[in-house]
Amino acid sequence: xKHIPSAATRRALTALAAGTVAAIALAGCGAGAGGSDSTxxxxxxxxxxxLETGGEITYWSWTPSAEAQVAAFEKAYPNVKVxxxxxxxxxxxxxxxxxxIKAGSGAPDVVQVEYYAFPQFALTDAFVDLSxxxxxxxxxxxxxxxxxxxxxxxxxxxxxxxSGPMALFYNKTVFDAAGVAVxxxxxEYYEAAKAIHAxxxxxxxxxxxxxxxFATSMIWQxxxxxxxxxxxxVTLDLQDEGSKKxxxxxxxxxxxxxxxxxxxxxxxxFRGLGDGSLATLVIxxxxxxxxxxxxxxxxxxxxxxxxxxxxxxxxxAENGGGGQAVTKQSENAELAAGFLxxxxxxxxxxxxxxxSGGFPSTTAELSSEEFLSDAPEYFGGQKINEVLxxxxxxxxxxxxxxxxxxxxxxxxxxxxxxxxxxxxxxxEGLTAWQDALAEYGDSQGFSVNK
Amino acid sequence: MALAFNxxxxxxHDPMNPRKSNTLLIVMVxxxxxxxxxxxxxxxxxxxxxxxxxxxxxxxxxxxxxxxDNLAATFSYRxxxxxxxxxxxxxxxxxxxxxxxxxxTMAGYGLAKYRFPGRRAVFAxxxxxxxxxxxxxxxxxxxxxxxxxxxxxxxxxxxPSLISPFGLYLIWVFATESVPTELLEAARIDGAGEFRxxxxxxxxxxxxxIVTVALFTVVATWNNYFLPLIMLSDPDWYPLTVGLNQWSxxxxxxxxxxxxxxxxxxxxxxxxxxxxxxxxLQRFWQSGLTAGSVKQ
Numbered sequence: 001x002k003h004i005p006s007a008a009t010r011r012a013l014t015a016l017a018a019g020t021v022a023a024i025a026l027a028g029c030g031a032g033a034g035g036s037d038s039t040x041x042x043x044x045x046x047x048x049x050x051l052e053t054g055g056e057i058t059y060w061s062w063t064p065s066a067e068a069q070v071a072a073f074e075k076a077y078p079n080v081k082v083x084x085x086x087x088x089x090x091x092x093x094x095x096x097x098x099x100x101i102k103a104g105s106g107a108p109d110v111v112q113v114e115y116y117a118f119p120q121f122a123l124t125d126a127f128v129d130l131s132x133x134x135x136x137x138x139x140x141x142x143x144x145x146x147x148x149x150x151x152x153x154x155x156x157x158x159x160x161x162x163s164g165p166m167a168l169f170y171n172k173t174v175f176d177a178a179g180v181a182v183x184x185x186x187x188e189y190y191e192a193a194k195a196i197h198a199x200x201x202x203x204x205x206x207x208x209x210x211x212x213x214f215a216t217s218m219i220w221q222x223x224x225x226x227x228x229x230x231x232x233x234v235t236l237d238l239q240d241e242g243s244k245k246x247x248x249x250x251x252x253x254x255x256x257x258x259x260x261x262x263x264x265x266x267x268x269x270f271r272g273l274g275d276g277s278l279a280t281l282v283i284x285x286x287x288x289x290x291x292x293x294x295x296x297x298x299x300x301x302x303x304x305x306x307x308x309x310x311x312x313x314x315x316x317a318e319n320g321g322g323g324q325a326v327t328k329q330s331e332n333a334e335l336a337a338g339f340l341x342x343x344x345x346x347x348x349x350x351x352x353x354x355x356s357g358g359f360p361s362t363t364a365e366l367s368s369e370e371f372l373s374d375a376p377e378y379f380g381g382q383k384i385n386e387v388l389x390x391x392x393x394x395x396x397x398x399x400x401x402x403x404x405x406x407x408x409x410x411x412x413x414x415x416x417x418x419x420x421x422x423x424x425x426x427x428e429g430l431t432a433w434q435d436a437l438a439e440y441g442d443s444q445g446f447s448v449n450k
Numbered sequence: 451m452a453l454a455f456n457x458x459x460x461x462x463h464d465p466m467n468p469r470k471s472n473t474l475l476i477v478m479v480x481x482x483x484x485x486x487x488x489x490x491x492x493x494x495x496x497x498x499x500x501x502x503x504x505x506x507x508x509x510x511x512x513x514x515x516x517x518x519d520n521l522a523a524t525f526s527y528r529x530x531x532x533x534x535x536x537x538x539x540x541x542x543x544x545x546x547x548x549x550x551x552x553x554x555t556m557a558g559y560g561l562a563k564y565r566f567p568g569r570r571a572v573f574a575x576x577x578x579x580x581x582x583x584x585x586x587x588x589x590x591x592x593x594x595x596x597x598x599x600x601x602x603x604x605x606x607x608x609x610p611s612l613i614s615p616f617g618l619y620l621i622w623v624f625a626t627e628s629v630p631t632e633l634l635e636a637a638r639i640d641g642a643g644e645f646r647x648x649x650x651x652x653x654x655x656x657x658x659x660i661v662t663v664a665l666f667t668v669v670a671t672w673n674n675y676f677l678p679l680i681m682l683s684d685p686d687w688y689p690l691t692v693g694l695n696q697w698s699x700x701x702x703x704x705x706x707x708x709x710x711x712x713x714x715x716x717x718x719x720x721x722x723x724x725x726x727x728x729x730x731l732q733r734f735w736q737s738g739l740t741a742g743s744v745k746q
Binding site: 060062063064065085086087088089090092095096099100102103104105106162164265267270271274275284286287289290293294295296297320321356357358359 | 501503504505592593596597599601602679680683684685696699700701702703704705706707708710
């Protein structure tokens with residue numbers, strides 16, 4: 001029951017996509033320039049007009065709520081036909097999107113992209129800048145961290161859909177049985193890890209065998225800013241203060257074998273979440289729905305607390321989540337932008353999204369009484385959204401991903417993953433990752449650390 | 451000592467009473483387990499619910515017996531997309547593997563039985579092509595097909611599947627040995643055209659070889675994963691392999707909807723036809739392999 005795209009396949013896929021990133025970065029706008037000449041008069045009116053006139057667009061998404069959202073949209077705008085295509089989950093979709101961009105045709109009009117992959121497509125000119133349609137007015141509708149993830153200066157490359165401010169999900173039954181208090185700092189977390197593993201050798205505080213998304217979010221929380229991009233100049237420092245802070249903290253858990261040795265989303269993982277052998281998850285706020293559907297046996301055991309910190313001051317990071325963008329290959333960018341606006345800014349669409357278990361990026365929902373008072377039985381009637389919505393306000397500012405983060409994440413296992421496997425210093429792994437990333441960036445036409 | 455050694459040696463060579471080798475037995479048992487345990491696991495797991503999968507031992511039943519529920523759910527999930535994928539796989543196998551077998555047979559036969567300039571060059575190219583793994587060609591093939599505007603269509607999967615250098619080579623060797631040139635001359639003297647000779651006489655003589663090649667190409671096309679993965683973005687054209695992977699990926703990330711029970715049932719249904727094909731065609735496969743003097 002392993003997920004079929006093995007590491008090797010994933011690497012091959014990413015390498016395929018990677019070759020094309022470079023080509024585009026170097027060629028400037030080359031491939032994408034085909035479709036969107038019809039950029040209107042630069043106002044939201046042209047969007048509304050396009051929605052009334054109608055037409056046909058294609059939308060790539062793997063979110064479970066997409067089907068219901070598209071149906072509701074087509075009802076609201078009967079002249080528009082949306083072809084919903086699930087072109088693959090995350091990496092697979094990015095590869096296909098990158099290939100279609102490189103080939104000059106085949107990209108959808110609207111596409112789902114996670115935040116970490118946004119810079120790769122935005123900076124290579126694959127997405128339409130939506131500021132020309134007055135999308136800048138929507139800034140206040142979204143949390144600062146998610147808005148920042150889809151924009152670059154004044155350019156707006158998409159609208160956020162969900163968000164994943166991190167929190168501590170913990171199995172209360174396990175903590176009670178081991179007589180351990182819920183940790184609020186990473187030092188307490190480390191002590192809890194030892195106590196829980198000592199009380200039951202099959203139980204672990206959490207699992208981690210090296211996960212790029214998790215590690216970058218953890219560095220983000222620790223105040224690290226290892227990636228900076230300006231034009232084609234990339235600055236890499238995976239040994240800055242924050243990166244080291246996380247590595248030193250996490251080293252203790254890795255080197256003392258306090259982490260369960262399997263990856264997230266594996267069958268062991270779901271099993272562990274259900275049977276109490278995984279005591280906590282430090283993960284994005286979108287997790288509750290996954291626990292409810294994926295680990296029904298854990299019902300009643302789980303609770304949510306703020307993410308542990310280094311010094312007791314509330315700080316968290318975004319983990320996962322993403323939004324949608326309009327591609328430059330779109331023949332009808334105004335209509336596509338209209339659909340995007342409805343998808344991520346209309347009450348109807350957002351409530352459909354929330355019903356499917358998603359965690360919003362919109363401030364109105366995050367502060368609404370209805371949302372905050374939700375007390376799922378799975379979490380023992382705890383008002384979990386109060387904790388999770390508060391986390392959205394505590395996201396550390398200033399984080400950026402690399403313009404080739406998809407590739408970067410794909411080689412995380414070969415570098416930092418080695419430190420996990422051998423129980424050696426994570427800082428060494430981070431340095432190896434940085435070296436590989438610098439070399440790759442240079443070969444792709446970026447100028448790294450120069 | 452010498453006597454004992456001799457006795458043992460005689461015993462070892464007695465074909466009527468082969469000596470039992472414990473080492474061999476252990477190796478074979480381990481190999482059989484290695485091969486069968488995943489299948490047994492799949493069978494047991496196909497009877498479990500999503501929750502049962504995570505709360506029970508892999509090689510035995512769980513409390514709920516959900517085999518038929520899973521079966522029904524697999525065919526009805528997402529308006530029966532599984533059936534569509536099954537149909538796609540069959541299409542790719544029938545047209546792709548069938549075409550590949552036909553082309554390999556005709557070309558291999560032609561190269562074996564006709565003398566014409568450039569045969570040696572073809573031989574070199576075919577041998578070279580056998581050595582290149584299909585995966586390595588997937589990327590150039592993708593770029594080529596996107597130039598032709600064929601990506602995201604069934605042709606993108608079918609056309610590359612039509613080429614089977616190994617099948618061609620096998621038929622070539624097989625035809626050289628099993629189709630007597632005298633027989634072809636006799637047919638010509640009796641006035642049969644070359645195509646008639648091929649279809650009525652040579653094809654029958656080549657049957658074991660053709661079945662072998664067909665098995666090879668059917669298995670390769672049935673299991674084809676990487677090529678359709680990069681060629682197709684529309685799930686309506688996915689074969690079972692890529693489709694099941696999409697189901698499996700549903701368990702990943704925000705808003706995940708794990709349907710491992712359906713992935714497992716789907717996998718079971720996916721391997722059944724290929725297992726049946728193997729069992730039925732096994733004897734052709736074996737005779738084809740030896741007759742062609744090709745060892746796997």
